[in-house]
Amino acid sequence: MNRIQSLQQTFGEEVIRLDEPYVKKMSRDYYWYSPVLKKQLSGYAGDCVAIPRNEDELEELLSFAARHRIPVVPKGGGTGNYGQIVPLQGGIILDTTKLNEVKNIEKGFGTFGAGITLGKLENLLAETNQELRFYPSTYMKSTLAGFIAGGTGGIGSIEYGTLWDEGNVLGLTVMTLEEKPKRLTVHGKEELARYIHNYGLSGVIVDATIALAPKTSWQSMIAEFERWEDALFFSEYVAKGKHIQKRLVSVSAAPLSASFQPLRSLLSGDQHIVLLQIAPQDVDYVQQIGQSYQGKWAVDFNTFLASQRLRATDFSWNHVTLWRMKDYPDDTYVQARFDPEKFRLQMNELSAAFPDDIFMHVEWIKAGGQVVPSSQPVICYKADEQLFAIMEKCRQIGIRISNPHTYILEEGGKDDWIEHICAAKRVNDPYNLLNPGKTKRVEVTDRV
Ligand SMILES: Cc1cc2nc3c(=O)[nH]c(=O)nc-3n(C[C@H](O)[C@H](O)[C@H](O)COP(=O)(O)OP(=O)(O)OC[C@H]3O[C@@H](n4cnc5c(N)ncnc54)[C@H](O)[C@@H]3O)c2cc1C
Structure with a gap:
C-alpha cells in the first residue's frame, strides 16, 4: 500500500x-x-x-x-x-471549504473559519447591519483564507485599501506542517504579512479575524462616454472626492463593454464605460457630475440588475477580462499600477507604443492611504514576446507591474514581504511541503 x-x-x-x-x-x-x-x-x-x-x-x-x-x-x-x-x-x-465556522461577530470585526465563502459571509453580515470592507469580484466562490493568501483587494478597496493595509486583517490562526502541528496566533503588521498573499507557503490559515464596515445600501450606476478622457477624468473625480461615499469605481475602455453579454440590451458597446457603486445620498450628485463630463447614464440600472439576477461587480475587476475572453479566448491581461500623478501620460505613451494591442481597464483603489489607478488592461495576445515587451515598456515608463504570467510568488511583483514569508516557511514547514515550487527562495533540497 x-x-x-x-x-x-x-x-x-x-x-x-x-x-x-x-x-x-x-x-x-x-x-x-x-x-x-x-x-x-x-x-x-x-x-x-x-x-x-x-x-x-x-x-x-x-x-x-x-x-x-x-x-x-x-x-x-x-x-x-x-x-x-x-x-x-x-x-x-x-x-478547506468545510472549515467554514462563524466563530464570533462583534460590531466592527469578526472571526471566521478559513473556508467560509465571502459571498456567504457578506449575506450573514447583513443580518448584523454590517458588510465586508472589501472583497474580490469572485466573492461568491472565493473563501476568506483563499482571498487572504492569494488575493489583493477588490470592491471596497477604494475606501479601505488592500489586504496589506493596517486594520483590515486583524488576526489569523495558522497551523504549521510538522509532526506535531502548532496553532499560531498571529497579530501585528509584520507578523500578518508573513501570511498575506503567500500562496499558502508558510502555514495553513485556520481562521481569520477581519474588520467589518457598517452596511450601506449601495446603488449601482453605469454611464457611457464617447471620449476616453471624459470617462477617466470623471472616474478620477469620483475616486478622489472625499465627499462621495463609494465602494466601486471601475473604468473599461471601448470596446470592452461589448463583451458584457448580459448588459447588451443596456449598453451600446462601442463607448467607454464607468461603473460605480455609490451610497444613496450621493447618487443624484454623482449623476449630475457624470453628465457634466458628457456621460450618459443607463436608466434604472439597479432594477435591471435585480431583474436579471446580476451584480454590478460581475463587470468589474478581473471579471472584465473574463467577459472579454469569452468573445476572444486568446486575449489576456496584465496588472499595472499607474503613477497617480502621471497616469494620463503613461496611458498615452503605452497606447502609442502598442496601438492595437491594449484596451485600458482601471480600478481605482486606495493603497497605503493614497488613491491610485490600479489597472488590469486587456491585451490582444499575439506572442509571449509581445506580452513581455508590453510589461517591459510599462516598467520603463514607471508603471508598476505585477506579472500575472508567472506562478513563482516573488516574480509576481507583490513581493515586498517575500523574505518574511520565506522565514516563516522555514520554521513552520521544515520539510518544504507546503505548496512546494512556488518560490525559488526555498529549494526542494531544503526537504530533509
Ligand atoms: C474572474 C476573476 C476575478 C477576480 N477578481 C479578483 C479581485 O477582484 N481581487 C482579487 O484580489 N483577486 C481576484 N481574483 C483572484 C481570486 O479570485 C481571488 O484572489 C480569490 O479571493 C481567491 O480565493 P479562493 O478561495 O478562490 O483561493 P484559491 O484560489 O483556492 O487559493 C488562493 C491561494 O490561497 C492559498 N490558500 C487557500 N486557502 C488557504 C488556507 N486555508 N491557508 C493557507 N493558504 C490558503 C492557496 O494555496 C492559493 O495559493 C479574480 C479571479 C478571477 C478568475
Whole structure:
C-alpha cells in the first residue's frame, strides 16, 4: 500500500478522495487566463483531495503529511489566477471549504473559519447591519483564507485599501506542517504579512479575524462616454472626492463593454464605460457630475440588475477580462499600477507604443492611504514576446507591474514581504511541503 492509499485508509473515503477526474478538476485554478501559464501548468495534478471536516481532522492530516513527507497545497474556492493551487509536486490538495465556522461577530470585526465563502459571509453580515470592507469580484466562490493568501483587494478597496493595509486583517490562526502541528496566533503588521498573499507557503490559515464596515445600501450606476478622457477624468473625480461615499469605481475602455453579454440590451458597446457603486445620498450628485463630463447614464440600472439576477461587480475587476475572453479566448491581461500623478501620460505613451494591442481597464483603489489607478488592461495576445515587451515598456515608463504570467510568488511583483514569508516557511514547514515550487527562495533540497 502506498502512502496515499494509507492516508485514505486512515481518514476514510469521505475525507480523502482519489477519483482521478475529481482530483484533476480540483488541481486547477484560473491560470488559463495566462497563455504563458497555460503552456507551463496544464499537466499537473495532485494525488488526492483531502477535505477535513473540522480543525482536529486538519491537524491530524497535516501531521500525517509531515510524517510521510507528502506535499500539501491548501485550496479555497480555486479562483486564483496564477496557478497558486496547482500542485507542482503532486500530493494532497487540501480542500478547506468545510472549515467554514462563524466563530464570533462583534460590531466592527469578526472571526471566521478559513473556508467560509465571502459571498456567504457578506449575506450573514447583513443580518448584523454590517458588510465586508472589501472583497474580490469572485466573492461568491472565493473563501476568506483563499482571498487572504492569494488575493489583493477588490470592491471596497477604494475606501479601505488592500489586504496589506493596517486594520483590515486583524488576526489569523495558522497551523504549521510538522509532526506535531502548532496553532499560531498571529497579530501585528509584520507578523500578518508573513501570511498575506503567500500562496499558502508558510502555514495553513485556520481562521481569520477581519474588520467589518457598517452596511450601506449601495446603488449601482453605469454611464457611457464617447471620449476616453471624459470617462477617466470623471472616474478620477469620483475616486478622489472625499465627499462621495463609494465602494466601486471601475473604468473599461471601448470596446470592452461589448463583451458584457448580459448588459447588451443596456449598453451600446462601442463607448467607454464607468461603473460605480455609490451610497444613496450621493447618487443624484454623482449623476449630475457624470453628465457634466458628457456621460450618459443607463436608466434604472439597479432594477435591471435585480431583474436579471446580476451584480454590478460581475463587470468589474478581473471579471472584465473574463467577459472579454469569452468573445476572444486568446486575449489576456496584465496588472499595472499607474503613477497617480502621471497616469494620463503613461496611458498615452503605452497606447502609442502598442496601438492595437491594449484596451485600458482601471480600478481605482486606495493603497497605503493614497488613491491610485490600479489597472488590469486587456491585451490582444499575439506572442509571449509581445506580452513581455508590453510589461517591459510599462516598467520603463514607471508603471508598476505585477506579472500575472508567472506562478513563482516573488516574480509576481507583490513581493515586498517575500523574505518574511520565506522565514516563516522555514520554521513552520521544515520539510518544504507546503505548496512546494512556488518560490525559488526555498529549494526542494531544503526537504530533509
Ligand atoms: C474572474 C476573476 C476575478 C477576480 N477578481 C479578483 C479581485 O477582484 N481581487 C482579487 O484580489 N483577486 C481576484 N481574483 C483572484 C481570486 O479570485 C481571488 O484572489 C480569490 O479571493 C481567491 O480565493 P479562493 O478561495 O478562490 O483561493 P484559491 O484560489 O483556492 O487559493 C488562493 C491561494 O490561497 C492559498 N490558500 C487557500 N486557502 C488557504 C488556507 N486555508 N491557508 C493557507 N493558504 C490558503 C492557496 O494555496 C492559493 O495559493 C479574480 C479571479 C478571477 C478568475
